[in-house]
Structure formats: C-alpha cells, structure tokens
Amino acid sequence: MAVQDVLTLVQNLTQQITTLAWALFLLTWSIGWTIRGSPIPISRLKRAGNSLIEDSVWAAFWLAVGSTVFTLITYLVSVITK
Amino acid sequence: MYITNIDYLILAYRIAMLTFYTGVLIYALPIPIRGLKRWAPTLIEDSIVAAILILILDVLFNIVDRLVQLAGGSWQYFNAWEASAVSFLLTLKGILALIESLPSPTGVLGGLKSAAYMLDRMVTSAVYFQGLILGLAWLVKHYAGPLASVGAILYALPFRVGRSAGAWLIAFSLVFSGGLQVLPVFVSTIGGPSIVGPGTAAKYGVALANVTVTGPGGPLDGALRLEKTDGSILALRPLRDGAPIGSLSRQGILIPSRIPVVYTYEYLGVYFNLTPYPTYPSNYTVQAGVWAINLSTPYAVVGGHGILLYTDGNVVNVTLMQNSVTARVELPPGGYIEERHASQCDAHITSEGAAYRVEDGSWSWAGIKGAYTRLIYDNGGEAVITYSWSCSNPPLPRLKFESYVTPLSIVGSFYTINFIKMFIVYFFTLPSLYLLMLYSLTHGLSRLLGGRERLFIRL
Numbered sequence: 045m046a047v048q049d050v051l052t053l054v055q056n057l058t059q060q061i062t063t064l065a066w067a068l069f070l071l072t073w074s075i076g077w078t079i080r081g082s083p084i085p086i087s088r089l090k091r092a093g094n095s096l097i098e099d100s101v102w103a104a105f106w107l108a109v110g111s112t113v114f115t116l117i118t119y120l121v122s123v124i125t126k
Numbered sequence: 127m128y129i130t131n132i133d134y135l136i137l138a139y140r141i142a143m144l145t146f147y148t149g150v151l152i153y154a155l156p157i158p159i160r161g162l163k164r165w166a167p168t169l170i171e172d173s174i175v176a177a178i179l180i181l182i183l184d185v186l187f188n189i190v191d192r193l194v195q196l197a198g199g200s201w202q203y204f205n206a207w208e209a210s211a212v213s214f215l216l217t218l219k220g221i222l223a224l225i226e227s228l229p230s231p232t233g234v235l236g237g238l239k240s241a242a243y244m245l246d247r248m249v250t251s252a253v254y255f256q257g258l259i260l261g262l263a264w265l266v267k268h269y270a271g272p273l274a275s276v277g278a279i280l281y282a283l284p285f286r287v288g289r290s291a292g293a294w295l296i297a298f299s300l301v302f303s304g305g306l307q308v309l310p311v312f313v314s315t316i317g318g319p320s321i322v323g324p325g326t327a328a329k330y331g332v333a334l335a336n337v338t339v340t341g342p343g344g345p346l347d348g349a350l351r352l353e354k355t356d357g358s359i360l361a362l363r364p365l366r367d368g369a370p371i372g373s374l375s376r377q378g379i380l381i382p383s384r385i386p387v388v389y390t391y392e393y394l395g396v397y398f399n400l401t402p403y404p405t406y407p408s409n410y411t412v413q414a415g416v417w418a419i420n421l422s423t424p425y426a427v428v429g430g431h432g433i434l435l436y437t438d439g440n441v442v443n444v445t446l447m448q449n450s451v452t453a454r455v456e457l458p459p460g461g462y463i464e465e466r467h468a469s470q471c472d473a474h475i476t477s478e479g480a481a482y483r484v485e486d487g488s489w490s491w492a493g494i495k496g497a498y499t500r501l502i503y504d505n506g507g508e509a510v511i512t513y514s515w516s517c518s519n520p521p522l523p524r525l526k527f528e529s530y531v532t533p534l535s536i537v538g539s540f541y542t543i544n545f546i547k548m549f550i551v552y553f554f555t556l557p558s559l560y561l562l563m564l565y566s567l568t569h570g571l572s573r574l575l576g577g578r579e580r581l582f583i584r585l
Contacts, residue, residue, distance in 0.1 A: 047133040054140045061147045068154035075156045092158045099163060103153035106170060110150065114143060114177060121181040 065107055072100035134275035138180045142282040146173035149284075169284060172576075176282040179575070183274055183296070190304035199308035201267060207310035208260055211553045215253050221380070222246040252554050259557060263306045270303035281575070289576055297571035305564040313556045335381045335410060335417040338368045339391055339400060342441040343451055345369070346423075347430025348393030349492075349525055352379065355386055355404050362525060365391070365430075381417070383407055389421050394434045394466040395491035398423040427453050428513070432468040432496075432520035435475075435513050439463065442508075450514035459506040468496040471517035475499055480507025493524030 079093030106113075149169030152162065194200070225242040228235050266273075277295030280288030339346050345368025352361040363370035363379055370379045381387060384407060389400040400421035402409045410417040427435045427444060428451050439457035455463060457480060466489065467473035485500040503509065 047131075047137060051133070051137050051140060054137065054144055058140065058144045058147050061144065061151050065147060065151040065154045068151065068156065072154055072156035095158055096156060099153050099158075099166070100156075102166075103150050106146075106150040106153065110143075110146060113146070113174065117174065117177050118181060121178060125182060125185045 062107065062110075065103060069100050069103045069107065072096050072103070076100060131272060131275060134272065134279060135180055135183065138275065138278035138282045139177060141279060141284075142173045142176040142180065145169050145176065145282060145284040149173065165285070168286075172286065172289070173282070175576070176278070179281065179296070180278045183278060186300055187270070187274070187303070190300055194304045194307045197308045198311050199304075201263075201307055203310050204263060204307050207313070208256065208263070211256050212253070212260070215249055215256060215553060219246065219249045219253065222249060224380075248554075255554065255558065259306070259309075259561070262302060262561075266299055266303040266306060270299040273299040290572070293572040293575035294568070297568045297575060301564050301568045301571060305560075305567070309557060309560055312560050313552055316556055335379055335419060337370055337379055337389070337418075338420050339365055339370075339389075340368055340420065340422050341391075341426040341429065342424060343428045343435075343444045343446050343453070346391055346393070346426055346428075348391060348434075349523065350379075351390040351392050351397075352381065353388045353390065354382075355388055360387065362392075364523075364525075383417070391421075391423055391426060391429070393426075393429045393491075394468070394494065394496065395489045396426075396434060396436060396466065398426050398436070427451060430520075432471040432494075432517040433473055433515045434466040435463070435511075437461070437463040439503075449516055450512065453511045453513075454508065455511060456508050457503040457506045460502070460504060461506055462500050462502045463509065463511055464498055464500040465513055466496060466498045467515060468494050468517070468521045470519050470521055471496070471515055473499075473513070473515040475501070475511065475513045477501050477509045477511050479509040481505060482509070491523070494521045 073096075076093045076096030076098075080090055080097065082089075082093075146169070149166045149172075152166040152169065155162065157163075222242045222245055226239055226246060228239065230236065230239065274296050277292040277299065279292070281292030281296065283289070283292075337350065339350060346365060347367065348365050350361075350363050350365050350370045351359065352363075353359050360382065361379060365371075386404040386406045388404045391398040391400055400423050402419075402421075405419065405421070410419045412418075424441060425436050425438060427437065427441060428446065429436070435451065435453075437455050437457070439455045439461045442454040442456055445452040457463070463475075463477065465473055465475045480503050482501040482503045485502060486497065487500075488495065488497050490496075501509075501511075
C-alpha cells in the first residue's frame, strides 16, 4: 500500500468522522435539551442533560474552528521558522 | 533538508487532524461517561502539539546541524576518527593473535601469552563497540529524516497509541544525528590533545613487513639485524632462503613504521649494511596492509650453511651451482676476496686473473668456530673466483634471536602509556561515556516531547 493510499484513507476517515460528529452534535444537543427540559424533577438527571448540552456546544465550537486551528498553526509555524 | 520524503510528514499531519476530529467526535457523543469524555480535550491538545512538532521537525534538524557546526563536528571528522579507531584496533588484534599463536614448548611465553589473551578480549569487545557506533552512525546519517517522520506518524496517532515510541524515535534521530558528529570532538577535548587523526594503522608504530635479503648470488642465509639509526637493536632474526623466520611469526617481521631503521646482514662474524641504508618507511611497498621490501648487499656473494664468500670489489657476474660458485670480480687496488667456513665444513677457493697474496686466520662467531682465507689483490684488477665447499652438518649459530614484539609486549620503547591511554580513553571509555550521555539526552527529550509525561500546553 503506497503512502498515497494511506493518505486518502486517513482523509476519508477524517471526513466521515467530521460528518458523524456534526450529526452527533445535533443528536446530543437535542437529547441534552430533552433531558433538561423534561418534567422529571431529579437533579442528577437534569445535570446530565446540562453536561450533554455543554459538551455538544464544545464539539460544535471545535468543529467550526477545526480547519481554522490547523491553518493557524501552519501559518504561525511558517512565520516563526522563516 | 533532512526530511526528504514529504509524504510521510503529510500523512503525519493528516493523522494529527484525524486525532483532532476524533476528539471532537468524543465531545459530541451523547454518552455522559466522565472517563470517555475526558479523552476529548486530551486528544485535541495532543493533535495540536503533534501538528506543531511535525511542522517544525525540519527546523529542529537544522538547529541541530547548526549546533554541530558550532561544536566543530562533522561527518568527515567522525569518519576519519572511526576509520583510525577500527584500523588501530584490528592491527592490534592481529598483533595479539600473532603473540597468542606463538609455539611455546617450554612454557616460558606463558605469561606473555596470557597477557596477550586478556588484552585480546578487551580489544575484541572494543571492536564490537566500534561496530555498534558505526551502525548507529550509518543509521542516523542515512535515515534520521525517515526515522523522525515515522516517529511523527506514531506521535500523531489518536489515543496516544504510539506517542512514547514516536517521541523516542524523533528524539533519537535528532540527538544521535548531531551527537555522533561531535563524538571525536568530545573525545579529543576530554581526553587531552588529539593523538588520533585520520590515517592508517601504521601510524601507531608497527607494521608487518615481508623482507627478503639477497646478495649477488641470490638469497642469503644467516641472521638479520634490525636496529634504530641510533644503534639500539630492535630485532635479530634468523634468515632462511633470504627471509627472516622465527617462532613469533611464520611470515614477516614486525617493524617500527614511523622511523627509519637500519638492516644488517650478519653471518660468521661479518656484518653487511643492507640497502636501502637507512631504510625509511617510504621505501616499503604496501599492499593489503603488509609492507614488503627487498634488501640487498653487493658484497656477500654467497652466505649460509656454514660458508660465506664476500668481497669489497665489484661483483660482475655470478654462476651458482650445487656446493660451488664462480664469480667474476673487479677489484680496486688493495681489494680483497674472503671466504669463511665453519670448522665442520671443507672449502676450497681458487682465483684466476689478477695477482694476489693469501692471508689465513681463524674466527669465532655466535658459538661457531672456523677459518678464513683472504685473497688480497694489491694492484687490483679483474679476478675469476671459483669457490667450492662441502658441509655435511652445517652449524647453527647460538644467537639470542629477538623480535620487535618483545619490546612491544613489555610496553617498552614504543608502546608507552600513550598506547594504553589511546586504547582505553579514546576508543572505549570516552565513546561509551558519550554514547551514554546521548542516550540520556534522547530519553530526556522523548520525555519532554511526551514519551511518558505530557508537554504542558494548556488550552
């Protein structure tokens, strides 16, 4: 297997994971709000819902800035090493 | 450019991105398990550190190169050092093997041989050690870039699968590719002024020489004396068919390889300086590490097996037969031709041509007694000599044959403390110390990169 094949494999995998992550974000966000908004007065359950919402928002944040982060790193390194 | 195959680095970079999105995916998972969720920020941090490392890898190599230049190291210097180390050790090993193989029927050489055996084992381990250094150097010289790239790929893998291995590989290729080039600098700085430079084994004092001794009538038998130009004797070896033999080596004679020496052919109490006189190291022809030279004297017509015929004139031609020789000699006024034979032998000499007178006498040399006949040509001229002899039982000289190995073995005139210092300090102790330092450095650097502990970059 040539390096190029592995590169493509890794890239496809990354794309799939990104897509999956977006889908899971929506799911987790919904589940989180569902649990948090449900009329069940158990504080532990409510807290779990809250943490799900928080995590999903973090995930959405990183997904949104992901490519920007790597572009930034590349840019900064090229500036420093020049 | 150390990183020649950019594909590996691109792959490592992509894997870092994969690690990043894996972290994000874990964030997005609707499973509120703390242990699982804790991976999310870890993976994101790791991927960012890995991406930075991958991008500055080539810069790190350039920094190491600059440091090496500052320290005065280079691969050329390393190669020269390594070559001199290996050739020195192998020469030493050859000499020791020679000493170990001495036949010693009376056991008098037992001490010398066991000392040689002990030293031989040290030298053998030093040779293995140099082999290790050579292997490491070859590896990092040609594969430092690829190794570091593979290290980067391992480093970027998700869930810290290959983080330790990757960090170690990167640290190893960085430290050793620079460190080994500085090794000779380190050794010569710590070990004192450099006595190790580029060169061959012969620079360390000894060489094995194939010597032949011939006169106008062919190879001479008797004894060969090897002296320094100040007259101190280095070796005295019996000659058979013009070549020195002895118990120490079947072939060849060990000679000092840096100083001029004087060879003398010695038989029945007569000494002949052999040409080239004196013999310089440049007079030898060197082939495959063995030195060779043909030494000659124009005066000793025949010598060996209890008889000797020589002259101070110019030997024009010689016809050698079994137990007799005919020679035409041009003689200066007052020149002479002399034959010597041991008392066990019979000899007869006749001269035709120029007028001569005869002188008789006796001699003794190395436990052998005999008579001589000298034909003196007061007016010079040309003479044809016929000399015949018969010797049923040629006597053996009672000489104390010596070899250059003897001063060598007692760490005497040539191998002084410098020899021990060179062996121990330059080729063993200091390099191993240095290698240990490089290893510690590698370990430390790999830990810094996250081999065991994390590099603390908080996001």
